Amino acid sequence: MEDLRMVRQKKSIVVMAKVLVLALLIGVFAAIPSTETFAATNKALRAKVVFDGDRESDAVWTNNNYVLQAGHKKASKVKKNMKISAKVYVPVAALKKDEDTVHVDAWVSLETKKNDFVGDIRTKYTVMLIKDGKKMRVALWDPAKEKELKPGKMASYKKSGKYYVITLNNMPLENVVYKDEQASKINTKSEYNLGQGISVTGTCTKSSGYVYVDDLMISGVTTQKITFNKKDYKWYSGWHMDKNYSLKVATVK
Known part of the structure; x- marks a missing residue:
């Protein structure tokens, strides 16, 4: 069954690339932030998700894919070897059968101060x-080597x-910037408006519920964090099935 998972992941590379481009083209940075004032409680960015039970077809990477994104408040320069962190809450009900899997992709989006997508x-x-049988485990997929890797300290999970919580x-x-699937060098001299995106795809049991994203952080030339407990973000937006998707900042429950 390991070979089957590798085939699925190979299919996801091309599809996820399209997901990132489409999500950004429909106005990621144009999203209007909520005017709600948030109390200092355990809040996070929330999306309603429906996983249709498909674990095999190419369509799963579109139908069961949800994108949640938020903009950091401060513009910043970028550099090579940057890192990001995040917490992603996924429903336990989605991972009931052997080989049920939730895939999490992440990225940083760059926009000029004139709102031009870079x-x-x-x-x-x-x-x-x-x-995995009666157990749960976390793994990494390396698209460059087309192989599964142990996560080390880069990824972990716990049940709450x-x-x-991944x-x-x-x-x-x-260390490259992608636009329309063309790669270019990172420009370390200019300042950019920064967005941070999380993509969740379920090749798993048919189920519905909520996915939450919290504690978004970029580390490197800049260190910025979004906790959602206060209005510490510039905007947020979602994407699903080729269109904008409604999100909400809400208490995790």
Whole structure:
């Protein structure tokens, strides 16, 4: 069954690239931030998700894919070897059967101060939370080597109530900027408006519920963090099935 998972991941590389481009083209940075004032409680960015039970077809990478994104408040320069961190809450109910998997991709989006899209810098690995028999495990998928890797300290998970909390910890970013699937060098001299995106795809049990994203952080030439407990973000937006998707900042419950 390991070979089957590798085939699925190979299919996801091309599809996820299209996801990132489309999500950005439909106005990621144009999203209007909420005017709500948030209390200092455990809040996070929330999306309603429906996983249709498909684990095999190419369509799963579109139908069961949800993108949650938020903009950091401060413009900053970027450099090589940057890293990002995040927490992603996924429903326990989605991971009931052997080989049920949730795939998490992440990236940083760049925009000029005049709101022109520059491109995105992607993480080197996809994080996978996998139901493996009676146990759960976290693994990384390396698209460059087309192989599964142990996560080390870069990814972990824990069960919290009706959610599995997947933690990305200083996940390394690639040292190129992608725009329309064309790669270019990182410009370290200009300042950019920064957005941070998380993509969640379920090749798993048919289920519905909420996915939450919290504690977004970019480390490197800049260190910025979004906790959502206060209005410490510039905007947020979502994407699903080729269109904007409604998100909400809400208490995790």
